[in-house]
Amino acid sequence: MIQLGRKQELTVVKLVDFGVYLGEKIGAGEKERVLLPKKQVPEGTGEGDVLTVFIYKDSSDRLIATTREPAAELGHLAVLKVAAVGKIGAFLDWGLEKDLFLPFKEQTKRVHEGEECLVALYADKSDRLCATMKVYHYLKKNSPYIIGDEVTGRVYEISDNFGVFVAVDNQYSGLIPKREAQGEYKVGDVLSCRVTNVKEDGKLDLSTKQKAYIQIDEDAKNVLQVIEEFAGVLPFDDKAAPEVIQREFGLSKNAFKRAVGHLLKEKRVKIEGGRIYKL
Incomplete structure (x- = not known):
């Protein structure tokens, strides 16, 4: 099965003037195929060869393969630079020809061209790859840190009720509780924090204060x-x-x-x- 938003190994099932078609196998039963454009095809590639590619959609919303390495796969996190801002959202540079769309409704603050933001990659209702800054559910809870450790994290959301949400190492779930969140914080701030508690589910309580x-x-x-x-x-x-x-x-x-x-x-x-x- 060809998987959108994933790197996978696919077989060259047909050579054409404008590239090669890839699938899971060669044979009459082959149903799914995806094009790898000619400029992406390694020299000397022949029918039956196996290539590692990433699957996304082109500007016409068709599945397409690339041998380029994207900054993130489906469900994963990455810090990406804003390439442009449009009327319906922003576009992020993630290493592929087509920039990654970050809708306004998925922004925890308005972003501007040139700045970096932590996002997760997801597929929208139309099965298009998009980015979201609402990364809470994508963060890991199995960090190697213990109480007293010094860590670095990026603020990704601020709540009047709970405090300041921080992605430790841009991948682990952390929170500066409201009682500890004194001072000014902004989404995107990179903070040096101290681990004050490791909860049963693995989430980290943090403080920017010293001992x-x-x-x-x-x-x-x-x-x-x-x-x-x-x-x-x-x-x-x-x-x-x-x-x-x-x-x-x-x-x-x-x-x-x-x-x-x-x-x-x-x-x-x-x-x-x-x-x-x-x-």
Whole structure:
């Protein structure tokens, strides 16, 4: 059976002026055939030879074979560059003559020419190969990582309810939970994270924060820098509303209070009259 979106070995069943026809075998029972264009046919190819090819569709929506190596197969993931953006979606360079279509409805953010995005390859209702940025169901759950490991991942979706979804190594399922997702994140960001939990199903919980004792030092430096930007007097203290703290520092209220406590202990700030003063 000739499989769309897959690399497979097929037999040369007929030679023609414009290429060769490939099938699973030679014989009267042969039903499925696909054309390998002449410019793709290796020199010296003859009837009965077996070739490894990739099957996709040409601009006329006909099955066609190629000996070129695509960046992804059906159901697989790849980071691809946007070649062009049209009225109904974007087109990605995946190593074949015909660019891969990324519909607007399959984008988790609007993409622009020249940028890279993580996508999975799927077949739409018309059996055409397309790309999707909604890669959650395509990610693996058998990563080699354990709690405490440092990993690199790409943000592929952001949820107000769950947090920041990250594809670790562009292939494993990871999440920065909402409680940990302090600061600004964008789809496409490549992050350095720490594994904080490996769930029973293999999915990874992540944090961009360092281990607690390191993170408090970093947060304290951040808080002190912001106080300096307020000319040394912060117009609120650690009892401020969480949204104010998030806006000014990109920290949770608890992280802010820990950082301020650290600075108080080091006698670098003081709290007086509902304000924080740099010493």
